[in-house]
Each structure stands twice: as structure tokens, then as C-alpha cells.
Amino acid sequence: MTLLVQKFGGTSVGSIDRIEAVADRVMKTYQQGHQIVVVLSAMAGETNRLLGLAKQIDEIPTARELDVLLSAGEQVSIALLAMALNRRGIKAQSLIADQVTIRTDNVFNNASITDVETERLTALLEQDNVVVVAGFQGRDSDNNITTLGRGGSDMTAVAIASALNATECQIFTDVDGVYSTDPRLVPDAKRLDVVHFEHMRTMASKGAKVLQLQSVEYALQHSVPLRVLSSFDDGEGTLVTFDIASTSSIVGIAILGNQVLLDVELSKEELQRQLSLFGVNVWSVTAKADSTQIVASNDDLARLRLVLDEKMRHIGDVSTLSMIGNDILEYSDEIRIFLSEAGIIVHNNQQQTDCLSFLIDKDNHKLAVNIIHKRFVVDQQRLDNPPLLAIY
The missing domain is CATH 3.30.2130.10 (VC0802-like)
Known part of the structure; x- marks a missing residue:
């Protein structure tokens, strides 16, 4: 039995219909015999909505209270997905970062993960649950809610995959892998089967949007295999690999x-x-x-x-x-x-x-x-x- 961590971004859970589609995809993976931890972002547009509410109260809100507010978005999406899975007969529990527990440093609005406790995750997985975790958030040493900054849900997924020694961390996006160049600019761009980690890290630092730079660096440092997949279409996606021999001269x-x-x-x-x-x-x-x-x-x-x-x-x-x-x-x-x-x-x-x-x-x-x-x-x-x- 393999353990997979699957991360779905805001576009993937942007509506009830899309959450239902994610539930179908997770159920299919579960029925293939895998243990699964799912990491979710807030529904598309929700973080901006919450920021708008904050600015109506205070043009420059305190960083601590802003994190308390912004962390609410993921709690909605994880609860809805857990409901959808339970309705399908798949045991599922949603957990916010404090319930996992995901520890961070003390930098509000742009915190870094320092530790992921695995006891509760492991217990739920052994009880045959799909565990649905809120991305983008954690708790600092003073027990304050923190958020991880732009692309933080990717970081959550990679850190959990590392802590659990997962077989693979799968990042589901609105594209079906890493392409030879931006297909929106070049119609004959090709999807790549594999990309070496060192190249992926450099590309992320230079503007490639498929994977967040910090999550690529963390995965590289902790030997976490990454795969980029489409939330909407089936396929093998692109594997980010440590094996330089399996990649072309890129x-x-x-x-x-x-x-x-x-x-x-x-x-x-x-x-x-x-x-x-x-x-x-x-x-x-x-x-x-x-x-x-x-x-x-x-x-x-x-x-x-x-x-x-x-x-x-x-x-x-x-x-x-x-x-x-x-x-x-x-x-x-x-x-x-x-x-x-x-x-x-x-x-x-x-x-x-x-x-x-x-x-x-x-x-x-x-x-x-x-x-x-x-x-x-x-x-x-x-x-x-x-x-x-x-x-x-």
C-alpha cells in the first residue's frame, strides 16, 4: 500500500461542482488501494474576499489578526470535501493545521514550516480514513495562527509528504504538467514526462508558475518526489525527479x-x-x-x-x-x-x-x-x- 499526498489549489475547489469532482478523483485513488492525505487551498477568490473585508475595517490591519482572518478560507474547503467523501462512503476527516499539528516560525503573513507532527495523521490513516488538511496555515511557538504566504498550500503538502515519508506528493493544477514553454504563448509547446529537480528549482525562481519555489526547494532538500497533474483531466503529468539520467539535456x-x-x-x-x-x-x-x-x-x-x-x-x-x-x-x-x-x-x-x-x-x-x-x-x-x- 502506498501513501500519497494530493494537493488541490483554489481553482480546483472553486465551486461545489469542482469540489464534487475532486471527491470523485480522490475516491478513485482510494479505491486503488492507496492511503491518501489531501491538502486544500481556499476556494478561488475567497482569500481576496477576506482581504477586502479586512480593508473595509482597517486599511493596514495588524499582521496577527490578518492571519486569523485569512486562515478561515481553507477551513471551509476542507470541511466541504470531507462531507463529499463521506457521502460517497469514504471515511474522511478534515483537520486544520493546529489539529495536525503544523508548526511554523513567528513570521506573520509569510511563515515557514518548522515541524509537522504525524501522530494524528498516522492514526487516522491506519483507521482507513482519507485525511483532508488545510493548506497555507500553521501555528507558531506562541500558539498564534500563521499563514505561509503566496503558494503556501504547496508548501504544506510537501512538508506533510516529507514527514510521512510519502511515496509521492502530487500537485494538481489547471494544467496537466510542465510544458516545453507556456502553451498560452506557444501553441506547439510539449508536455514533459520528467524534469530534474535542479532545473525545476531554477525555473521556479525565474518565473515558472507551475510549482512554488519554496516547495520545490523543500522537496529537493527532503527528497520528496513531486508530480504535477491536472485537476480536470486524466494523465501521468510530469514527474520532478532526482534521477539526472532519466532527463534530457534541458x-x-x-x-x-x-x-x-x-x-x-x-x-x-x-x-x-x-x-x-x-x-x-x-x-x-x-x-x-x-x-x-x-x-x-x-x-x-x-x-x-x-x-x-x-x-x-x-x-x-x-x-x-x-x-x-x-x-x-x-x-x-x-x-x-x-x-x-x-x-x-x-x-x-x-x-x-x-x-x-x-x-x-x-x-x-x-x-x-x-x-x-x-x-x-x-x-x-x-x-x-x-x-x-x-x-x-
Whole structure:
């Protein structure tokens, strides 16, 4: 008998009909003889609704009380799924994080899991229950409710899978695996059967949305096999593997959009000092004695305005196109030539062992992805190159 941890996100449980569909999928897995822990997010839109309620009371609510409020969303979805499973004749119990228990550090709104107690989970599984656990939440050392930040339910699932030594942690999403590039941008993108963990970690850090970065890092550190599957269609999905021999020579295309290029009237050293106080990470593109150009996420603009006030000037909206894979640095000049021939300006670039990142205008990123995908995937046999794949 194998033990599986299955995580379903907000879209997967976004309505009663979808919760019923998840119950059918879980029941099918249960009937195949598996023990199952299911981790759920709040129903789609629920967290935003709760945030809206908070802002009606206080524009800047205290972090502790915000966590108390936001943790309520998952309690609704886990109870509804447990009801649906029990109605189907499958014994199921829902547990909030405090009942598991999932311990975290003391950082409200963006806590990290420090420990998962397994006694109650193991007892319920041995009694033939499907256990349905609230994702995204935990308790700190002072017994306060905490939440894990964006993508936190993935982190919950991976941590539970690690604590229980599960056979696999399965992340169900609205796509049926990891693709050769974003299929919304490139129609002939291909689903990959396997991706190596190191490549997946780099891709997640560069904007690939399929898996949350912290959950990939945790799974890698604790040797938890991951599989990405569709909530809506059957299939084998994509296995994130530790076996480098089972993967092709992979080149990944990860697009990180929703960014701005800014000029700040501060030296690089002074700018970094101020930003570190607020936990804002930026890419410093160029630096002069009295000014620095940076790339920042749109999500950080409100905090940047608080820190930098009138010293900040907007230059343009940009995207980062990152190529990830073995020996990727060898392709730097070739990639630049292809982009230049298409009239795509590269504002700046960064290099690391398995990644090349190019800063381009936001309006050009769809064209850039198509050019690189065609060259390194569709035309992969050209110039006797080994098989190369691109992953969004």
C-alpha cells in the first residue's frame, strides 16, 4: 500500500461542482488501494474576499489578526470535501493545521514550516480514513495562527509528504504538467514526462508558475518526489525527479513578467541598504555614483514608493526571459543574435551556471519566447545539437 499526498489549489475547489469532482478523483485513488492525505487551498477568490473585508475595517490591519482572518478560507474547503467523501462512503476527516499539528516560525503573513507532527495523521490513516488538511496555515511557538504566504498550500503538502515519508506528493493544477514553454504563448509547446529537480528549482525562481519555489526547494532538500497533474483531466503529468539520467539535456524558457524598470536617485550601496530594511529584492541593472537602474516586481511598487518617495522614476514595463539547462552559457551569443535579428532589444543580462537571463521589453516577450522555442525545440536537430527542451 502506498501513501500519497494530493494537493488541490483554489481553482480546483472553486465551486461545489469542482469540489464534487475532486471527491470523485480522490475516491478513485482510494479505491486503488492507496492511503491518501489531501491538502486544500481556499476556494478561488475567497482569500481576496477576506482581504477586502479586512480593508473595509482597517486599511493596514495588524499582521496577527490578518492571519486569523485569512486562515478561515481553507477551513471551509476542507470541511466541504470531507462531507463529499463521506457521502460517497469514504471515511474522511478534515483537520486544520493546529489539529495536525503544523508548526511554523513567528513570521506573520509569510511563515515557514518548522515541524509537522504525524501522530494524528498516522492514526487516522491506519483507521482507513482519507485525511483532508488545510493548506497555507500553521501555528507558531506562541500558539498564534500563521499563514505561509503566496503558494503556501504547496508548501504544506510537501512538508506533510516529507514527514510521512510519502511515496509521492502530487500537485494538481489547471494544467496537466510542465510544458516545453507556456502553451498560452506557444501553441506547439510539449508536455514533459520528467524534469530534474535542479532545473525545476531554477525555473521556479525565474518565473515558472507551475510549482512554488519554496516547495520545490523543500522537496529537493527532503527528497520528496513531486508530480504535477491536472485537476480536470486524466494523465501521468510530469514527474520532478532526482534521477539526472532519466532527463534530457534541458533548456528551459521561464518568463517573469509583471516587472518595471526604474531609475532611482541613489547609489547602489545606499539603495540596497534601504531596500534590505523592507525585504524588497530587485535586480540592479546599471549603477552610477548617484543613481541606479533596477528591475522590480509590480507587486513591490507600493512598498518601493514608501521607501524611495520622489527618488524613483519609471522607465518602462519589462520581462525577464531565462534560459535554463546544462551548459546553457555556451548558447549566450547565439541567443542574442536570434533576438537581435528579430528587433528585440536586450537591456541587460545575468549569467549563472545553469541559467541565462535577458531583460527585454514587456511587449516583446511573446515574440521572444516563440523565437527561442522554435530554435531550440522545434529545430532541435539543426547543427547536430542534442535534444533541447524549453520550460515556462
